Amino acid sequence: MTLKEIAQEAGVSISTVSRVINNKGTNAASQEVRDRIWEIVRRTGYSPNTAARNLKTGQNSEHASPRSRSIACIFARTQEPMKDAFFSTLARGIEQEAFKHNYVVKYIITSLEINNPATFRLVSDNQVDGAAVLGRCDKQMLRFLKKYFNSVVYSGLNEIQANYDQIICDGRQAAVVAVSELQNLGHSKIAYIGETSNEIRFNGYCDAMNAKTLPVLRDYIVNTPMTSGGGYQGAKKLLNKSKDFTAVFCPNDITAIGVMKALQEHGLKIPSDVSIISIDDIDLVQYITPMLTTIHVPITEMGQVAAKILIDRIEGGHHLPMKVNMPFYLAARESTGPSRKKHVLSQV
Known part of the structure; x- marks a missing residue:
C-alpha cells in the first residue's frame, strides 16, 4: 500500500x-x-x-x-x-x-x-x-x-x-477544580448528572462540596449514563426532583451537551438561569451555543x-x-456565570 x-x-x-x-x-x-x-x-x-x-x-x-x-x-x-x-x-x-x-x-x-x-x-x-x-x-x-x-x-x-x-x-482533581469554579461564582446549590458508582469525578464533586461544608443532597444527584442521551434524560429527572439548583456539574462534555438541550427545552437560559460545567474539552463544545465551560484535558x-x-x-x-x-486547566467560556440571588427555576 x-x-x-x-x-x-x-x-x-x-x-x-x-x-x-x-x-x-x-x-x-x-x-x-x-x-x-x-x-x-x-x-x-x-x-x-x-x-x-x-x-x-x-x-x-x-x-x-x-x-x-x-x-x-x-x-x-x-x-x-x-x-x-x-x-x-x-x-x-x-x-x-x-x-x-x-x-x-x-x-x-x-x-x-x-x-x-x-x-x-x-x-x-x-x-x-x-x-x-x-x-x-x-x-x-x-x-x-x-x-x-x-x-x-x-x-x-x-x-x-x-x-x-x-x-x-486526574479526573478527581479536575472535578474539584470544576465545582470550585462554580462555587467561586457564588453557586452553592450545585447538581451532579452522570455516573456515580466507582466514578472518581463524582467523588471529586463530593470533595469540593464537602470542602465548603455544602450538603451533597440526593435531590441534586442523578445517576445516569455519561452520554448525550443520558445527560438529556438525567436533566429531565433532575427537574422533576428539584427546582432550586443554580448550577450543574457533568463528568464529561457529552453528558453536558445533553443536559443543556433538556434545560433549554424547559425554557431555561444558560448561564443566566443555570450554569453548566464539565470535563474533557472535546472539539464540539466550542461550536455549540453557549460555548461550554469545561476542564481542558490534553x-x-x-x-x-x-x-x-x-x-x-x-x-x-x-x-x-x-x-x-x-x-x-480550566477553559472558561460561556456556559457559566454568577449565581442569581433570586432563582427562577421554581417559576418555570
Whole structure:
C-alpha cells in the first residue's frame, strides 16, 4: 500500500494523506476524512518506514520486507469507540505517535468483545506486540489483559489498581477544580448528572462540596449514563426532583451537551438561569451555543505519551510500571456565570 493508493481509496489528494498521517494538526483535513484515512492505514498495515525503504530500493509495496509491529486498542468503556469523541481522539493520538515508530494500531477491541472466541483467536493467531487500554477497566478486562498481552499501557481519567503503565489526567482533581469554579461564582446549590458508582469525578464533586461544608443532597444527584442521551434524560429527572439548583456539574462534555438541550427545552437560559460545567474539552463544545465551560484535558497528548511508553516497554526500555500525570486547566467560556440571588427555576 502506498500513499497514492491510500489517497485513491480515501478520495483525497496525496498531500492530504501525507498531512494527516504526519500529524499536521486538525487543519490537515476534516474529521471525517482523517477518520477515513486512519481506517485505511489500520486495515492495510501501511508503514512509513516500509514505504521509504520501498521507494529507496525500487520495491513494490507487495514485496515489502519486515512487517510493521502492531498494537491493539482496547476500549474498556465504550461499545462504539469511533462515535465517542473523547476515546476516538485518544486513540488517534496513539495511532499518530505509533505510526512514527513503525507501529500500526491494527486491532480495535471493545468491552463487549473480550469474551468472544473470535477475539481470542484474533489475538492468539496474530502477532500483537502490545495493547493500549482506554478507559477504566473492570476485573474481567484485567484478566483478559493478563492472559493475552505482555505489554500494556492504560490511559484515562480514573487511575486503575493494576501493575501497568498508566497515563492519567486526574479526573478527581479536575472535578474539584470544576465545582470550585462554580462555587467561586457564588453557586452553592450545585447538581451532579452522570455516573456515580466507582466514578472518581463524582467523588471529586463530593470533595469540593464537602470542602465548603455544602450538603451533597440526593435531590441534586442523578445517576445516569455519561452520554448525550443520558445527560438529556438525567436533566429531565433532575427537574422533576428539584427546582432550586443554580448550577450543574457533568463528568464529561457529552453528558453536558445533553443536559443543556433538556434545560433549554424547559425554557431555561444558560448561564443566566443555570450554569453548566464539565470535563474533557472535546472539539464540539466550542461550536455549540453557549460555548461550554469545561476542564481542558490534553486528550491527544495523552494518547501520544501512551504510545511512547508502550513502545518503550515493548522494546525493552523499561520494566517497572510507570505512571505519568498529565496537566489540565480550566477553559472558561460561556456556559457559566454568577449565581442569581433570586432563582427562577421554581417559576418555570
